[in-house]
Amino acid sequence: MPQTNGNAPGRCAPIPKTIPPMKDLTTENITENVIALNNLCSDPRTRYLFERLVHHLHDFARETQLTSEEWMSGINFLTAVGQISDDLRAEMILLSDTMGLSLLMDAIAHPRVPKATEGTVLGPFHTHDAPVTDNGYVLHDDPGAEQLFVLCNIKDTEEQPLENVQCDVWEGDSHGFYDVQKGADRQGPDGRAVLRSNSEGVFYFTAVVPVPYPIPDDGPVGGMLKLLNRHPNRPGHIHFMLETPGYDKLVTALYPRGDPYETSDPVFGVKESLIVDLSLVDEAVADKYGVKVGMKLLTYDFVLASDEQAAELRKDRRKEAAAKLDVDISTLHLD
Amino acid sequence: MPQTNGNAPGRCAPIPKTIPPMKDLTTENITENVIALNNLCSDPRTRYLFERLVHHLHDFARETQLTSEEWMSGINFLTAVGQISDDLRAEMILLSDTMGLSLLMDAIAHPRVPKATEGTVLGPFHTHDAPVTDNGYVLHDDPGAEQLFVLCNIKDTEEQPLENVQCDVWEGDSHGFYDVQKGADRQGPDGRAVLRSNSEGVFYFTAVVPVPYPIPDDGPVGGMLKLLNRHPNRPGHIHFMLETPGYDKLVTALYPRGDPYETSDPVFGVKESLIVDLSLVDEAVADKYGVKVGMKLLTYDFVLASDEQAAELRKDRRKEAAAKLDVDISTLHLD
Structure with a gap:
């Protein structure tokens, strides 16, 4: 049963709209639940990007049986990459x-x-x-x-x-x-x-x-x-x-x-x-x-190449990608 | 033909060992080539983590036909997450x-x-x-x-x-x-x-x-x-x-x-x-x-749970994961 906007005490903003209820998340059902929550987003392209992102991020963790120590190394590594970056050093691009x-x-x-x-x-x-x-x-x-x-x-x-x-x-x-x-x-x-x-x-x-x-x-x-x-x-x-x-x-x-x-x-x-x-x-x-x-x-x-030549080829590639994944072509940002 | 250690002029260190040659990388062959280069690593667990990481990162880009603007947004976002982090604010963990x-x-x-x-x-x-x-x-x-x-x-x-x-x-x-x-x-x-x-x-x-x-x-x-x-x-x-x-x-x-x-x-x-x-x-x-x-x-x-109980269950889960992926169980960091 979807949860509707509840009372929002204290500093909390109201829940924006009906959202799927989530409890007892496991290694198996967490992915679909995170995606369901992200799908509150109104933009189909953004929804698709996050759907694929969460899918791959979670599969990576499951397939490697990622340990806490490895996760923490990754957190610390990405934080350090951000922190060393400035106007003259683009460490995240280097990564x-x-x-x-x-x-x-x-x-x-x-x-x-x-x-x-x-x-x-x-x-x-x-x-x-x-x-x-x-x-x-x-x-x-x-x-x-x-x-x-x-x-x-x-x-x-x-x-x-x-x-x-x-x-x-x-x-x-x-x-x-x-x-x-x-x-x-x-x-x-x-x-x-x-x-x-x-x-x-x-x-x-x-x-x-x-x-x-x-x-x-x-x-x-x-x-x-x-x-x-x-x-x-x-x-x-x-x-x-x-x-x-x-x-x-x-x-x-x-x-x-x-x-x-x-x-x-x-x-x-x-x-x-x-x-x-x-x-x-x-x-x-x-x-x-x-x-x-x-x-x-x-x-x-x-x-x-002209803009038209490049756009035409990108369109073809996106059609191929959509066909391969069996997804709506509009999620692939067709120009 | 694998390239062997070449002359390393100027500030460059010698190439550590025989590595696979790479040129003309495309959307289709880039993944196996990046993995081949990462496989210079001597630790099997690290190799496996990076193999899965590159696989998922590249599939994400291919499946979404990621645009330069989206990529740049991601680079800037992750950099900002690192930069706002300090001893009292763990933004990367929050992500x-x-x-x-x-x-x-x-x-x-x-x-x-x-x-x-x-x-x-x-x-x-x-x-x-x-x-x-x-x-x-x-x-x-x-x-x-x-x-x-x-x-x-x-x-x-x-x-x-x-x-x-x-x-x-x-x-x-x-x-x-x-x-x-x-x-x-x-x-x-x-x-x-x-x-x-x-x-x-x-x-x-x-x-x-x-x-x-x-x-x-x-x-x-x-x-x-x-x-x-x-x-x-x-x-x-x-x-x-x-x-x-x-x-x-x-x-x-x-x-x-x-x-x-x-x-x-x-x-x-x-x-x-x-x-x-x-x-x-x-x-x-x-x-x-x-x-x-x-x-x-x-x-x-x-x-x-005792350490033994938890270790036994983790071992079972890793065996299941290895069987599902058809990979060497040792890459799953078996305790």
Whole structure:
């Protein structure tokens, strides 16, 4: 018999509406009861998210016969991940990255439209204070570094150049440190810029040859990797975020070939199509862009899917997921 | 082909041992690859916990076709739960409680031995600074409160009284506030004590008649409950933690019957066997314990399972879980 709004003494608010009665909850009936209570929520998408969340959380505990000590370790670990986080340290994102959730989520959000460039993980080092600047910008104030000229095209899937695309680029320095890792010593942005593609759909800048680096492993996520006997070293790469109205935002990165960590990235970000062979700047490029002959060169053709192409593919994937689970397609947030 | 230890330039530690190569990870193959990397861990129980964790985390994302915005909400939510936590505020435990995980975990850790008292959630308000005191202690400095005399037996499953059991008891005041909710104004412990059962297996103290109260709902967990249209009000109760060598530690609570929130507890803690009918102190009790005739009275017989009884039942449950999942029983942490 459902319970209706009772008297609410003292500081207690009234019960919002009729809710299912719950007593004598056991390992077997707790899940359906928690879900029934959460289903007081009026939004079907939120209800579905919590239904799946509770289902998996409880199955995890039942399947592992989770002990109090393990539960407490998990509580303390997640609390510590939150507590070490601040504007310049995104430890919870790092946890998602190292568990492969970020890559998975990205692959769901941005399914691979044929011909379009593949996305990969955003990572924890993007900031919103990069200088808005012109093509040709030198990314780093890093005197000892081996410089790298980065020269890229942006096209649509019909191979038409895309002008005026916002190109947010960021990279660690020649020692593998991002500016934000300097903490309080950070004077301002370094190793990052926001450029725009020109009328030929081209953007270019001078970076440093990327080197592998450990993800921040002095916090709880680093402790977890040690427990798992995993190394924290990402293969060297440069990040790109390409954005323009009408096109699916592309968050990706390029990885120079041959890095020792190419096949064991702790955040699962490497894709074959994003591995690049570096070459050298020749006279034509040197003359056209005002850089030195013989400097290391990275060229790449980015291909952006349109919003329609991406939406269509997401719709198909959601239909497949709904069919597999036998659930109402509307709960899968169909656009 | 597995990758062996490569050269580790710069700040990077060497790769610990042979690891599976990973590239071109997709929504379909990411899970097995993350698990393969985590399986570098040398401890089988930890490997199993992470295998199940990654499996459920990824299935959750796939089944919901999780969006970037939803993922970011989750990251921000968990970070906020960690950040609001401190020595006196256990928001991550509150999250576990409101998702039914704490009750489930407790039911797994302390399966119900026949005749033994059922456990329930610890909750976020237990502290380690309660006064160690004698039977008859008055729990609260709460002048306006309706007092309640609590008179309990502790026995084993053979009905033999248990002497010298440590009885940790705690309760909110007559307005439904625990002392720790006073924050910086907290002068010291109030509404809590650590007693011991006497030679007859009896312990007793004076509490206040418990009232319902909202769990702390001014933080992220409160926000979640609002989103779900759930009320935050726990039915009134008194907490008990009973502990003595050779017996399974009992964490439980007693709920006076008839509370408006009895069947909709936000932390899923109510069990029929833990609901009690209050009566009144008669002359015999008043004389024996030095309390007033006519005062409200709560009596209860706690029954503790032995360590052997509890371990035997946990072992059976783990065997069942292993059989259901077709996994090696050793991964289920068999005692």
